[in-house]
Amino acid sequence: PQVPSNSKPMHLGMFEIGRPLGKGKFGRVYLAKERKTGFVCALKVLHKNELQTGRVETQLRREVEIQSNLRHPNILRLFGHFHDSKRVFLIIEFAGRGELYKMLRKAGSFSEPRAASYVAQMASALAYLHKKHVIHRDIKPENILVGSHGEIKLSDFGWSVHAPTNRRTTLCGTLDYLPPEMLRGDSHGEKVDLWSLGVLMYEFLVGNAPFEDTPIETQKRIVKLNFKIPDFVSAEAKDLITRLLRLDPEKRLPLDQVAQHPWILKHCSKPQTAREKQRNNHQR
Ligand SMILES: CC(C)n1nc(-c2ccc(NC(=O)/C=C/C(=O)c3ccc(F)c(C(F)(F)F)c3)cc2)c2c(N)ncnc21
Numbered sequence: 001p002q003v004p005s006n007s008k009p010m011h012l013g014m015f016e017i018g019r020p021l022g023k024g025k026f027g028r029v030y031l032a033k034e035r036k037t038g039f040v041c042a043l044k045v046l047h048k049n050e051l052q053t054g055r056v057e058t059q060l061r062r063e064v065e066i067q068s069n070l071r072h073p074n075i076l077r078l079f080g081h082f083h084d085s086k087r088v089f090l091i092i093e094f095a096g097r098g099e100l101y102k103m104l105r106k107a108g109s110f111s112e113p114r115a116a117s118y119v120a121q122m123a124s125a126l127a128y129l130h131k132k133h134v135i136h137r138d139i140k141p142e143n144i145l146v147g148s149h150g151e152i153k154l155s156d157f158g159w160s161v162h163a164p165t166n167r168r169t170t171l172c173g174t175l176d177y178l179p180p181e182m183l184r185g186d187s188h189g190e191k192v193d194l195w196s197l198g199v200l201m202y203e204f205l206v207g208n209a210p211f212e213d214t215p216i217e218t219q220k221r222i223v224k225l226n227f228k229i230p231d232f233v234s235a236e237a238k239d240l241i242t243r244l245l246r247l248d249p250e251k252r253l254p255l256d257q258v259a260q261h262p263w264i265l266k267h268c269s270k271p272q273t274a275r276e277k278q279r280n281n282h283q284r
Helices: 053-068 100-107 112-131 192-206 215-223 235-244 255-259 262-268 274-283
Strands: 015-023 027-034 040-047 078-083 087-092 144-146 152-154
Touching (some): 015 040, 053 078, 053 087, 112 192, 112 235
Antiparallel strands (some): 027 040
């Protein structure tokens, strides 16, 4: 089904509202279907009196502008928005399997093949964003959803403060993923996403973030690069984590080399076609 038409103005009557998918502090999210096309999406409802509407309009327009020319299988799409007198509605790509952070909490930690698949998809999404000179800046499990085929969907929940649940809810959101240069308030570039990818990979494999501590201690540990990788983590995985968690942004492994790292290749070799198998067997 094609994406909701953004030629003519959209309004609530165009959608059949389904079950609630969850709620954030700012608003609730529902499953929705566009009546004309049957297109299924997520509809986020925000109450204007909770948003300083002036700024939001421009911010939203800018966000939809940025996101409308982002097309990548691992980046969740914001298709458009509309509003009535009291509410703002966001039309967002529906992620069929929900929140990655809930899966991580439930599983405790992920197997190396599963973690490698997620890191490879993240590297692909980040390479795409960086090529478009977009820095995500807020990579963490809470900002990743899972599509109906198990693929990950990076989203920018950045602004959406979810109700305090069992998430790491500190005032400004968790510090765990902040790179040293952002903690120091230095100018920062796209390499901040490489640091966060290293933190994310560590958390996938270990079950907690590398610098997890009290907010003060976390900051001290980040700037001193004070973390330990448990022995159950394979040598190749350790190697990739340490090549991403570098204080000097210039020394962090570039994304194209992440995709070619032995740990990724070992777990993510594309399934061979029958013909490739046949050809390889003959060569052997
Ligand atoms: C509850 C469950 C877990 N859930 N939640 C989602 C979901 C996914 C993405 C979003 N994205 C946004 O909200 C993005 C907002 C903005 O970029 C924005 C930018 C500038 C602004 F001013 C603003 C403004 F709102 F402040 F105006 C917003 C929201 C919900 C979801 C889904 N897509 N599929 C399945 N389940 C799902």
